[in-house]
Amino acid sequence: MSQTADPNPRGTDQGHHPDEPLYDVAVVGAGAVGLAAALALARDGVRTALVGRHAPVADGRTVALLDGSVRLLRALGAWEALEPQAAPLAEMHLIDDTGSLFRPPPARFVAREIGLDAFGWNIENARLVEALRARAREIPDLTLIEHDAAGRTLAEDRAVLALEGGGSVAARLVVAADGGGSPLREAAGLTARRWTYPQKALTTILAHTRDHREVSTEFHTREGPFTLVPLPGGRRSSLVWVSAEARAERLAALNDATLAAAIERQAQSMLGAMRIDGPRGLVPMRGLSVPRPVGPRLALVGEAAHVFPPIGAQGLNLGIRDAAALRDAVAGARDAGADAVLSGFARGRALDARLRTGAVDTLNRSLLTAFLPSDLARGAGLLALSTIAPLRRLVMREGVTPRLGTPTLMRG
Template sequence: MSGMVRFEAAVVGAGAAGLAAALALAREGIATALVGRHAPVADGRTVALLDGSVRFLDALGAWATIAPYAAPLAELHLIDDTGSLFRPPPARFVASEIGLDAFGWNVESARLVESLRLLARTTPNLTLFESDAAESRRDDERAVITLQDGGTVETRLIVAADGARSPLRAGSGLTVRDWSYPQAAITTILAHERPHRDVSTEFHTRAGPFTLVPLPGGHRSSLVWVTGEGPARRLSALDDGALASSVERQAQAMLGAMRIDGPRGLVPMRGLSVSTPVALRLALIGEAAHVFPPIGAQGLNLGLRDAASLRDVVMAAREAGRDPGSQASLAGFGRNRGADARLRGTAVDLLNRSLLADLVPIDALRGLGLVAMSTLAPLRKIVMREGVLPRFGAPSLMRGR
């Protein structure tokens, strides 16, 4: 494609966060470009879409096509399997305690992306460029994206949703901190003998969390098994029967006999944060702005909050007659999203490191925290509500239908 095409906003990255951001803007009548090739990876990963994210997807008109492939997470059980001297009893969290049918809904990641992509193809004010971005230029007046196929896109605001290794972030001059953990995650889909009863179960082991999350049908679940890098590679090399037996043992046979019922993935554990998610005519969302281990279903839900918040920022700029890519328009987004990412990222990092530490004082603090949440109803409800959606600063499309 050749020639210059002009837009109010251009989203670079065709994953779930980028698609949601582009849809949210286009549905408000904002001329939006979505730049990126569509290449979903089948690696057994699922996403637990928390209640606020479901509300957002519903407002975009996407949830009706996703819901048939999603399973409710009505309860969350946390089981300490570290062997600690301060091992607390299992903690049980029930969505009905905070007035919800479910904390969220679990769906295969590839299915989510495909549903959003199909909607994007028919949404007015949204133009899809099936090409990666080669480079971008930004100045006080505009931003220009050069595509690998030779085309160019001019816009007032670039939304970087181009992933954990974001080229747009790398070229922005923003300060980035990244780190790795001595862990990797095995991901896959399981079929099992006993019903999951819409319960998500997370075992806290000394090597990391081992999590089983319901999928539709009652007898299928997704697995995220975080363990040491060496053990993860060895598990990944097992045939389906041997891996299923290992999962069954680690799950203490709670769901009975198991078999592998989907693709597998092996995901290194790493973390990343930025000093601020905004630069000149640039806003970072999703893993371009924050990366942390798959614990507590926070990763993509945080990215969807980024997308929904960006929609609010652009709409506020439009109502005030401001340039959506200006520093004044993006300042609030930077503060709000930066604070949310730091809070969630720190909580996940501390939990993960506390499991790896194998220190009695840390075990005692973690155990006391679980006991307090299990026995003190007001505290438990606060934690559940905050986990589902922040009380302050929640985007408008996530607050309610």
């Protein structure tokens, strides 16, 4: 069983200070990506510490776990508890609602066309974190240290994390899963490129009078995507409504009944009458990328390495691939923080992160401009996906699980 305490195991490596805990890997950050990384490593007997307080926020956000991510969760022994709380995404519909002169017909993507029952499963983020946390408590070789990290220093063969309130943790490798503002990344001086969008995303959970039929629908509007994603029960969905900052703030200030009516109008009443059925969140739209997500005895995963808008279900799934790829890089290594291990991890993640970030950024920016050539290009792309079956299947497969560099535990 995993431990939950201030750590005091004794390392046995030559040169190790006898009073200082030593792990192969210390993961900092107790969100979904940090938990997945810690579980994937400890599953293979890697001595792992998970450092961070468990404090999920109820903000109406859900995550669409794509097929590869679900494969990893199965391998980690976490999916059995999650599956009853998740809704399958059997179809995805894209609808152009920009008012463009060139308006293509809706694009329809069906999972069975590529041999899957579902592209993925939608689940409330807080439930995902809670289930992963429960699984972490069951795993040998995984110690849960419920304190925030206060800083990191380097020694020749290890990194040492200071803990808030006192104490320290030493590990061959520190994994920063500490979010977009990552203190570990900033302290290490790793270069990050940042950008913002003139938008915010309103998130909440809805009840509606018509069945969603396991169809996720994304309306492309001139202010950003408006997306309805199924939740269990047939008549509940999650909402991500990206719009101009001022409008998003006005929407967030509405009472439940008025907001529900506005959502129903924007959704063209496709799911009938709406009712707000969960907490709300208001998320700034921003981006961040780190060209080389490693430093001395440090690896970045999840939003510490890349941030982009909640469009196309790519953000968390990319972070989960980071976690699975880190497990592959560390597997069998005598020193988890060795330069060769980290260089291999960085090479494997660079292309995946660059492609996903670029695709989401391009789509979002194309919606914000009324420039006719941009509308034509976007519309022609949707039309091609609707009418050219081999292209559509290729895009669907690549969106669910990339063919190149797929981590071992995410392969079919």
